[in-house]
Amino acid sequence: xxxxxxxxxxxxxxxxxxxxxxxxxxxxxxxxxxxxxxxxxxxxxxxxxxxxxxxxxxxxxxxxxxxxxxxxxxxxxxxxxxxxxxxxxxxxxxxxxxxxxxxxxxxxxxxxxxxxxxxxxxxxxxxxxxxxxxxxxxxxxxxxxxxxxxxxxxxxxxxxxxxxxxxxxxxxxxxxxxxxxxxxxxxxxxxxxxxxxxxxxxxxxxxxxxxxxxxxxxxxxxxxxxxxxxxxxxxxxxxxxxxxxxxxxxxxxxxxxxxxxxxxxxxxxxxxxxxxxxxxxxxxxxxxxxxxxxxxxxxxxxxxxxxxxxxxxxxxxxxxxxxxxxxxxxxxxxxxxxxxxxxxxxxxxxxxxxxxxxxxxxxxxxxxxxxxxxxxxxxxxxxxxxxxxxxxxxxxxxxxxxxxxxxxxxxxxxxxxxxxxxxxxxxxxxxxxxxxxxxxxxxxxxxxxxxxxxxxxxxxxxxxxxxxxxxxxxxxxxxxxxxxxxxxxxxxxxxxxxxxxxxxxxxxxxxxxxxxxxxxxxxxxxxxxxxxxxxxxxxxxxxxxxxxxxxxxxxxxxxxxxxxxxxxxxxxxxxxxxxxxxxxxxxxxxxxxxxxxxxxxxxxxxxxxxxxxxxxxxxxxxxxxx
Numbered sequence: 001x002x003x004x005x006x007x008x009x010x011x012x013x014x015x016x017x018x019x020x021x022x023x024x025x026x027x028x029x030x031x032x033x034x035x036x037x038x039x040x041x042x043x044x045x046x047x048x049x050x051x052x053x054x055x056x057x058x059x060x061x062x063x064x065x066x067x068x069x070x071x072x073x074x075x076x077x078x079x080x081x082x083x084x085x086x087x088x089x090x091x092x093x094x095x096x097x098x099x100x101x102x103x104x105x106x107x108x109x110x111x112x113x114x115x116x117x118x119x120x121x122x123x124x125x126x127x128x129x130x131x132x133x134x135x136x137x138x139x140x141x142x143x144x145x146x147x148x149x150x151x152x153x154x155x156x157x158x159x160x161x162x163x164x165x166x167x168x169x170x171x172x173x174x175x176x177x178x179x180x181x182x183x184x185x186x187x188x189x190x191x192x193x194x195x196x197x198x199x200x201x202x203x204x205x206x207x208x209x210x211x212x213x214x215x216x217x218x219x220x221x222x223x224x225x226x227x228x229x230x231x232x233x234x235x236x237x238x239x240x241x242x243x244x245x246x247x248x249x250x251x252x253x254x255x256x257x258x259x260x261x262x263x264x265x266x267x268x269x270x271x272x273x274x275x276x277x278x279x280x281x282x283x284x285x286x287x288x289x290x291x292x293x294x295x296x297x298x299x300x301x302x303x304x305x306x307x308x309x310x311x312x313x314x315x316x317x318x319x320x321x322x323x324x325x326x327x328x329x330x331x332x333x334x335x336x337x338x339x340x341x342x343x344x345x346x347x348x349x350x351x352x353x354x355x356x357x358x359x360x361x362x363x364x365x366x367x368x369x370x371x372x373x374x375x376x377x378x379x380x381x382x383x384x385x386x387x388x389x390x391x392x393x394x395x396x397x398x399x400x401x402x403x404x405x406x407x408x409x410x411x412x413x414x415x416x417x418x419x420x421x422x423x424x425x426x427x428x429x430x431x432x433x434x435x436x437x438x439x440x441x442x443x444x445x446x447x448x449x450x451x452x453x454x455x456x457x458x459x460x461x462x463x464x465x466x467x468x469x470x471x472x473x474x475x476x477x478x479x480x481x482x483x484x485x486x487x488x489x490x491x492x493x494x495x496x497x498x499x500x501x502x503x504x505x506x507x508x509x510x511x512x513x514x515x516x517x518x519x520x521x522x523x524x525x526x527x528x529x530x531x532x533x534x535x536x537x538x539x540x541x542x543x544x545x546x547x548x549x550x551x552x553x554x555x556x557x558x559x560x561x562x563x564x565x566x567x568x569x570x571x572x573x574x575x576x577x578x579x580x581x582x583x584x585x586x587x588x589x590x591x592x593x594x595x596x597x598x599x600x601x602x603x604x605x606x607x608x609x610x611x612x613x614x615x616x617x618x619x620x621x622x623x624x625x626x
Contacts, residue, residue, distance in 0.1 A: 002302055002378050008050045009318065011301045012374060013294060013325040017285065018051035024283055025071075025246045026059055030213055034240055034247040034280060039287030041222070042375025045250035048287055049075075049217050052248060056215060072212045074098045078232040079220040087228050088235035092120045095216065095239070099206055109209035116206050119199045200242055207244040215246045222255035229259035233280060240280070249281065290372035296361035297321050297334040298374060302381055303353040304339075313344050356404050363462055369412040383407060387481045396477040403478050405466050410482065413463065414454040419504050422479060431476035440469040499527040503534055510535075510553035520560035528561040536571050545572065546581030558593065565593030573597055577606035585614035 010018075021035055037052075039045050053073055074095055081090040096117045103113040207214055218236065221229055233256075236247055260273045290298065304317050320342055324334050336354045340346070346354075365372045370380065384404055391398040410418055424433045442449050443464035451460065495503065502520060506513045520528070535557065539550045558565040572588075580601060588594040601607045602615045 002306065002382060008047075008054050010047075010051060010322055011298050011305075011318065012044055012047070012290065013297075013322055014044060014048050014051055014287070015055070015322065016326065017288065018048055018055045021048075021052045021248065021285060022055035022059065025056055025213070025215060025248075028246065030244045032241040032243060032245050033282060034236075034249065035283045035285060036253070036281035037248060037250040037285050037287060038253045040252055040373065042373045043287050043289075044374050045252075045287055046219050049219050049248060049250050053215075053217060070212060071215050072098060072102050072210075074214065074216045076216060076218050076232075077220045078218070078228055079223040082224050082228045087224075087231035088238070089120075089124050091216075091232065091235040092123065092238075095203075095214070096120045099210070099214070102210060102212070103206075106210060109206055112202060112206040112209055116199070116202045119195065119202055122195060123199070196238070200239070203239065204242050204244070207242075213244045213246060215248065218247065218249040218251075220251075221249065222252040224259075226259035226262045229256060230263045233260075236280060253277070253284075290365065290374065292362050292365045293328045293334055294325060295365045295372050295377065296357055297325055299357035299361060299364070299377060299381065300334070300336075300339060300354055302378065303350060303357060306385075307350045307353075308347060309344070309350070317342060317344060352400060356401055359401070359466055360404060360408060363408060363412075363459070363466070366462075367408075367412045367459055380407070380411060383411075387478075390481040391477065394481070396481055398477045398481060399468075399473075401468055402470065402473055402475070403481070405463070405468070405470065406475065406478050406482065408466075409463055412459060414457075414460075415508060417454040417460070419501075420454070423500065425475045425479055431474040432472060433475060434471055436464070436469070437471035440464050440471050444469070495527055495530055496523075499523050499531060503531045506531070506535065506553040506556070507538060510549040510551075513553040513556035514559075517556060517560050520557060523560075525561060525563060528557060528564055532557055532564045532567055536567075539571065543579060544581055545575050545579045546583040547587050551584070551587065555588065555591070558591070562593075565591060569593045569597045573600055577601065577604050578608075580607055580611050582608075582610045582614040585611065585618055589615075589618040 021037070024035060025033060037045055037048050039048075053075075056071055057073075076091050076094055078087045078091075081087055096113070099109075100113045100117060103109045203214075216236075216239070218232065221232060224232070236249070239245060240247065257273050257277055260276050264272055264276075301318055301321055304314055307314070309317075317339060321334055321339070324332055324338060328334065336351075336358050339354060364370050364377055364380070370376045384400070384407055387403055387407065388398070388400055390396070391403070409421070421433055421436075424435055425431050428434065439449055439451060439455070443461055449461060449464070498519070502516060502523065505516065523531070532554070535550065535554050539548070539554060542548045542550065545551070554564075554568050554571075558568050572584075585598070589598065598615050602612055
């Protein structure tokens with residue numbers, strides 16, 4: 001298995017780009033700089049950020065002074081603060097805390113850092129951090145904390161919320177005003193624009209006295225909701241263009257522009273959106289798209305990294321592969337033969353995995369479901385690893401190359417074609433998809449294929465040509481360990497073609513199951529029982545029971561065949577009561593089979609109070625079946 005985390009080890013030949021970003025920061029020589037590292041989700045922006053930090057830290061100046069002495073790094077992930085803190089205030093806090101630690105370790109600039117921390121705290125107390133930095137800086141005064149709290153207290157009183165609530169709100173006002181007044185004890189009248197400018201001046205002076213450049217690395221901005229994205233961008237604007245600062249912002253440009261567009265809702269002209277973004281980013285750099293060579297190398301390095309090879313051998317292979325990738329423009333290749341040429345004894349299992357990487361790399365680069373995305377490649381290999389583990393644990397004995405080819409079609413191929421493949425395997429006495437024989441032989445020989453829908457398109461042609469051919473392989477074991485995505489329906493399940501089609505549709509699009517009611521009503525009970533078995537098998541994977549989509553499918557089947565209702569109720573009652581969420585109550589409350597279930601949940605000590613409140617509310621509204 002491979003963790004879905006950023007890394008400082010280069011598996012993608014990104015070190016050249018990271019060195020470029022580092023050089024831009026170093027060559028700025030203290031002049032303010034903002035660099036945007038853009039690319040799609042999962043392309044490797046976070047790893048690029050890590051590699052950039054390492055590249056800057058490793059630099060030495062002419063005096064031999066290391067980058068770690070000249071640069072201080074602040075890593076800020078706005079996504080982690082979303083829902084817990086205001087992103088602008090959080091970023092200011094993180095910078096102030098980092099500089100405080102740096103000043104303490106260097107035993108200098110302690111007074112400046114203390115003043116900076118006080119100004120940041122003042123902004124928090126005055127709630128200026130939640131106001132647009134642009135409006136503050138250009139002199140548009142926001143409503144202060146005291147005014148907001150007083151208005152809250154007055155409104156609560158006037159609307160009859162109660163004198164105690166109003167008193168509590170007024171006390172909060174007094175506390176906020178008192179705290180804000182004691183922070184800086186200004187001798188002369190202050191104002192938001194003055195405080196903002198003072199904060200900027202203090203930060204510049206602090207960096208000057210420490211003799212460092214502050215490098216702020218912003219990551220995962222494109223994972224945030226638009227409000228958090230804008231909040232973080234505003235905080236960045238607050239600190240931008242100060243001497244001895246550098247910002248590296250990793251995000252998908254399209255996602256950022258979407259957030260800005262939503263922020264400026266009502267403006268039809270996209271020029272404002274573009275201008276806003278361009279003013280933040282001085283130097284845009286795009287993470288390079290991976291080609292077949294890079295995808296093949298990446299898959300091979302992932303397999304090497306997960307092998308039992310000694311760490312020095314793993315690093316030797318990684319370094320050699322990255323060096324070779326830098327020369328692929330000259331016609332050099334990164335393939336299994338190149339790895340074999342490194343004179344490192346490879347385990348037989350790893351050799352087979354390198355073969356798998358070589359076979360799949362072309363399709364992983366071009367297929368629409370993956371298109372060379374490192375995160376999706378890693379997830380594909382993780383799914384393959386899980387299924388191989390299941391295969392070994394249950395003694396199924398599946399060939400990894402066969403499973404990889406089948407998994408690739410399941411993930412990227414046409415769903416109807418995959419269902420047809422499954423049906424042919426499960427109805428064949430030997431579990432072989434013999435209908436693929438002529439197609440696979442023609443594809444391997446480079447001849448024209450005479451296929452029919454849904455077996456059409458470039459992907460199908462390339463997939464059929466992949467080794468090994470499957471037409472003479474018993475695939476029942478491979479399908480058995482793949483059941484989380486497709487039901488293994490054998491003839492013993494006694495499902496008609498219509499029943500099998502309905503089950504496949506409900507598993508693929510459970511949220512649409514209610515539309516199948518008229519067809520489900522006509523299915524014999526012996527088949528609805530089998531269908532419910534398969535739906536509940538999928539449902540067991542859920543860890544939270546609010547309103548998961550698979551529940552919609554189960555309810556639709558219970559509506560069509562009332563006998564299945566008590567089975568569903570028994571299944572839900574057996575779920576850990578801590579997993580039950582309030583949103584499930586209105587979903588099932590008007591079903592007759594749910595009455596006893598709601599009684600059990602209502603009296604259980606493990607069911608949360610919000611769930612019980614939801615049950616009581618539906619009863620009060622008369623929405624509970626009796």
